[in-house]
Amino acid sequence: MENIQSARPLPTSRAARSLKRMRRYPATMIGFAIVGIFILMALIGPLIAPYKFSDQDLVNKLQPASSEHWFGTDQFGRDIFSRILTGSRDVFTIAGSGTLLAVLMGLTLGMLSGYLGGAVDETIMRFMDVLLSIPPLLLAMIILGTVGPSRLNIVLVVSFLYIPMVSRVVRSVVLDLKTREFIEAAKMRGENNGYILFREILPNVLPPLAVEASMRFSYSIFLVASLGFLGLGVQPPSPDWGMMVSEARTWFNLAPWILLYPAGTIAFLVVGVAFMSDGLRRMLLPGGVSG
């Protein structure tokens, strides 16, 4: 028998190659940077805010940007920069935990649906179809209009709306994985369903799930802002970005910046998250994966 190979050199580690791949796409780096800045802002923002978000200064209302008020002041003379800083916490906690909940629920339902198949799959997926058939914002308005817009309710609504999307992605990945031969090999050596689901399938679902989660996060930010704009978001006096945009409409002619700063912030974050999720896709799913 021949003495096979003088051990080929091990290719560089996974992380190193992912980083290398990422460096080729500047948009990805920018995306990660933007999201990083916003996370930092949510963590320490309220501590470093120059003013308290609710401090009114009616003398200096509707001021344009200046060295004292970086983003200017609103109709009550409140510092817009401080309000945006403080509001970022709500954005991250509400959109973030809504997404997290949607991902967890979607993962569970998608795995069950894809792996068990048959009647379970039909039941879960038809229910998801019903949810998908109603326009999301309308559904959110109906629910929040009925139960009232508390923070917890908004989180629940966000997750409720995004469970179908996540579970569909997970299900399609599981369906693909289920027919792969390594799953058959596992059955052949007598593994139980638990091992197959959690040790063989789950690790392979995580990369596409991470990409989907980051995309859902950017949509959640949007949704939370939209709800705020419609008055169904976090209630005053909390500085909600969507609500800030909504209130500023009246003053747009006089002081456009009180609308543009929060709107720009929302756009900036959403674009950042979108870049990041695109980068995650390139890093985690080279060559693409069904789903």
Next chain:
Amino acid sequence: MTTENKPTVLEVKNLWVTYATENGPLDTVRNISMKIRRGEIYGLVGESGSGKTTLARALVRYLPSNGSITKGTITLGETDLLALSPREMRKVWGARVTMVHQDPSKAINPSIPVGEQIAEVARVHLGMSRAQARHKALEMLEKVQLPDPESVAGRYAHQLSGGMLQRILIATALTTNPQFLIMDEPTTALDVTTEAVILDLVRDLLHEYQTAVLYITHNLGVVARICDRVGVMYAGEMMEEGSIQQVFKQELHPYTLGLLGCVPRIDMCKLDIDLHTIPGFIPRPNALPHGCIFAPRCAIAEEACRQERPPLVEVAEGHLSACRRWAEVADNMQKIVPLEKDREEVDQQDVPLLLDARNIEKQFKLRRQGLSNLFSWKPDVVRAVDNMSIRVRKGATMGIVGESGCGKTTFARCIAGFEEATSGDIFLEGEALPRSIAQRSKSTLKKIQLVFQNPDASLNPQHPVGVSVGRPLALLGNVLQSEIDQRVRELFEAVNLPADYVNRLPHELSGGEKQRVAIARAFAANPDLMILDEPISSLDVSVQASLMNLLAELQKAKGTSYLFISHDLAAVRHLSDWIAVVYLGRVWEIGSAEDVFAPPYHPYTEALLSAIPLPDPAIHQERIRLHGSVPSAVNIPSGCRFHTRCPRKIGTICETEDPPWQNVNRFHSICCHIPLEQLTAMQVPVASETGKEQP
């Protein structure tokens, strides 16, 4: 059929192709010179990664955007191709130069009828009117011997079989009567019987059209069958070049000799010979060894070989070799390829049975498509496996051969329990085995293990390979982690993988290495029966050879029985002690490997054997061809199922009556209406001891 005096169509001088990559430029093809004459088929062979496809694309300036020709000249007829503008080049493509790709199902647009695709070429390049072009398309379809061209022309790709699609690609490529045609592994994706028919067609057509052809393949048998000249490429350079007769008669490069030694011979098996293997890997273009690029893998390399890179020199008229020791290659044959072993006769015949599968049937219910669903509540039934009985003896290999769609994989899946057999009994060591995997106990599950065809899909991409191999051991329970690690190391050693591979992820391994891991994993459970479902067919010849040696060696050491499924008859012949020939869900001939490969054969076996491309142009093979494809298992022909394609059909009896089983000897039986004496009288051995046809 000499082409020596014909005018040169394509001439390449000192061609270099470079790819721009992240790690700097890579010289993928280096210093290649070649000539292809009118009407000549030039075979280009080499392992994957040797630059064959890159060279072919460079010849017609069809490189991807990061590839470029850095040195050399290419002349097509009188035209200097490198001087043409991209716009002028577009007129060359499709008209003067055409290409036939490996996978016909991807090369044909699924939403345009095939006839229209040929007509389009005629309109664009020959300036024909719609009516003329349509007429031309039909004429071409007839040329490639498609039955009923009118109806074929109106069909879409999904309505045609792989063999028919490949003919359509050939028809498309020849429509403009090109000067130069590139065929890139055109038959690799096809069954051996279809391949034989297509090869005949290609040879006949090309000699009629007098096209110059570059034929890329990794199959030396195909080269021997249809090519006039052959070039052997290795890591981007030409190692040996010459006419078929020259190269196959007297190899002047150890690499050529090595490649030939990798191919299993149909007159020998694992008891007679170990297959040759080429150790190591093909070097990357940025890590070429100093001196001869083949030296690190060469059995006769000496110090001088590692000092200086030998040039390609003309050794005899038209026969070139890049080995400095070309004169000694033939004398050193023994060093390069292994000799025959002294055969250890094992009396297989009275070894006890391990697996006894009786009358296995598997039917799938097919949901009708479309409207007919509304009018009929009776589903179509696919009888994938229809009454198959197969026995495997302890420590022996049972090979199952047949074309794709004959039910061999379904049968294996029934044995493994993935598919629950509709009826039939499976006994393992005399004990009845439940048909479904869910009902089998853990201890019986362990006794049957499987190695799959596709090594990429059979390992979990997220698990380090050591974990995959160790898992069956961990499942036994009550085993210490240190013991598992120890066993995994032993298994890795047994399959010739370095121990430090245990922490690698599957994507960090080559295809052959992955398959070794899959074999190690299957052996970890210490099974009695291994089902090998085409375990080598997706790999390179040299890798195939080393895996076959490994399987034979492990079987000898562990006494495991194999159920080896393959469409590659030479591989089956090499590894198997017993062979069953399967067609449309049933066994038609069964016996010891030697008996099955010698007359009398079942006419189907005879056709399969005659289709094998043998890597020796001196052997004359009987030309028995099967036309059409395997009939659908929904409408199985009456009487003998093979009668629709049988070249030896004797009359209506074949259509109406089930043929009887005739026993040639105690273990060899044939299911056919033709009496055995008559079969023996009609048939000639495929390859006898000397490798030549007997008078």
